[in-house]
Amino acid sequence: MKMKLRAAAVVSASALLLVGCSTTGEGGGGEAGGLVGTGSGDSCVIESPIKVGAALSLTGAAGSYGVSQQEGLELALEELKANDGITYELNVEDDASEPRQGMSVMESFVADGTSIVFGPTLSQTAEAAMPVANDAKMPVMGISTTASGITAIGEYVFRDSLTEAQVIPQTVDAVIEKFNAKKVVVMYSNDDAFTESGYEVMAETLEGTDVEVLDTLTFSKSDTDFRSLLTAAKDKNPDAIIVSALIEAAIPLVTQARELGIEQPIVGGNGFNNPKLMADAGAAAEGVVVGAAWNSASDNPENTAFLAAYEAKFGSQPDQFAAQAYSALYLVDAAVRSNCSAERSDLRESLAGLKDIATPLGAVSINSDRDAEHPAVVQQVEDGKFAVLR
Numbered sequence: 204m205k206m207k208l209r210a211a212a213v214v215s216a217s218a219l220l221l222v223g224c225s226t227t228g229e230g231g232g233g234e235a236g237g238l239v240g241t242g243s244g245d246s247c248v249i250e251s252p253i254k255v256g257a258a259l260s261l262t263g264a265a266g267s268y269g270v271s272q273q274e275g276l277e278l279a280l281e282e283l284k285a286n287d288g289i290t291y292e293l294n295v296e297d298d299a300s301e302p303r304q305g306m307s308v309m310e311s312f313v314a315d316g317t318s319i320v321f322g323p324t325l326s327q328t329a330e331a332a333m334p335v336a337n338d339a340k341m342p343v344m345g346i347s348t349t350a351s352g353i354t355a356i357g358e359y360v361f362r363d364s365l366t367e368a369q370v371i372p373q374t375v376d377a378v379i380e381k382f383n384a385k386k387v388v389v390m391y392s393n394d395d396a397f398t399e400s401g402y403e404v405m406a407e408t409l410e411g412t413d414v415e416v417l418d419t420l421t422f423s424k425s426d427t428d429f430r431s432l433l434t435a436a437k438d439k440n441p442d443a444i445i446v447s448a449l450i451e452a453a454i455p456l457v458t459q460a461r462e463l464g465i466e467q468p469i470v471g472g473n474g475f476n477n478p479k480l481m482a483d484a485g486a487a488a489e490g491v492v493v494g495a496a497w498n499s500a501s502d503n504p505e506n507t508a509f510l511a512a513y514e515a516k517f518g519s520q521p522d523q524f525a526a527q528a529y530s531a532l533y534l535v536d537a538a539v540r541s542n543c544s545a546e547r548s549d550l551r552e553s554l555a556g557l558k559d560i561a562t563p564l565g566a567v568s569i570n571s572d573r574d575a576e577h578p579a580v581v582q583q584v585e586d587g588k589f590a591v592l593r
Contacts, residue, residue, distance in 0.1 A: 247543035260324035263300025275528030302331035326350035327396035350400035365496035374494030391447035401447030530562035
C-alpha cells in the first residue's frame, strides 16, 4: 500500500525551502487551522505546506548511518510527488552525532513550526534531544534509535526502528542453534547508549540459555585497533564472538579478527547492518551474522520497488537505515491522511493508531508504547551480500 503524494521540496543537509507556514504555539505546527484539511486518505487536501524535519548524524561517529537515512528520506519525498492534495517540506539538519548539537537542532524545529521530526540517529543523542520535542508537544520519530526506554521519554515520541530487545534475542537463539554454540566471548563499546543497550540485551539473553560467557571485553566507539582484545578473545577459544558496536568499529574489528586467524562466527546487532561492512572489510566479512530489522532480500512488493528505486537514484544498494527512514515518511503520510491533519496534536493521535501499514520493512503497526512492530530477521554475509541465515 504505497500512497504517493506531491512534494515540492528539495532536500539538503543545511537548507530548508520555506513556503507559507508560520509558527504557532504548543501543539501547533503551522497557521491556525492551516494544517487541517478536508477529505481523508487519497482525497485529503491540506492547503499549507507540511514541515517535516530530520536531525541526522551526517558527521561524527554515526556519519555513515545519517547519510543513508538522508538518502532514504530523499527517495521517499521524490516518490511522494505523484498525487495532489499535500505538499511536504523537508529540512535535514546535522546532529553531528552529539547530544548537545542534537538538542540545538531540535529546539530550532520546535520554534519553526515543524509538524514532526525524524531522528536523531543515535540513541545517546536522542535521549538528550527528544525530551525537547516532547516538552513542546511536537511528535518525533526515531528511525534508528534501538536502545531501551526511548519511547518512554514521552507520549510524543515514536519510532519505526525495532528495539535491540526485539532483534537480538532472535539473533542469539539462531546462532546457538546454527553453530551449536556452547561458549562465547562478548565485546561491546561501553561509551554509547546504543551499543550499551545492545550489550545489556545480549547479556540478558545469554543468561537465559546454557551458553557460557567466557569473557566480556569493552572498548570505545572511537577505537580502531582491536588486536589485543581479539587476541584475548581468541585465547579463550569461544564458539562465537558476539559484538555490540557501531559500523565504524565493526569493520576494523572483523578485519583484524580474521587477520589473527579467528575463524569462529562473529555476531553483531543492528550496528553491523550496513553494506559498508562488506565493502570495507571485504572477504573478512564473510560469515558474519547480523541481527536486523529489515530483510534486504525480502520480496514483498514495497521492498522490491524500494530496492530498484534506490539503486536507480543512488547507484548502490540501500541499508537498513535508508529503509527505515524511507518507511518513516510513508508512515507519517499515512497518519496525516488518516484524519487529514498535520497539526502536532492530531498527528500524534494518528501515529498512535497506525496498523499494518505496508512498507519495505514489512507490515508496520505502532503499539501502545509507540514502538513499531514488524518482522525481524537474522542475516549472514554470503558472497559479499546479506542473506537470510538458514
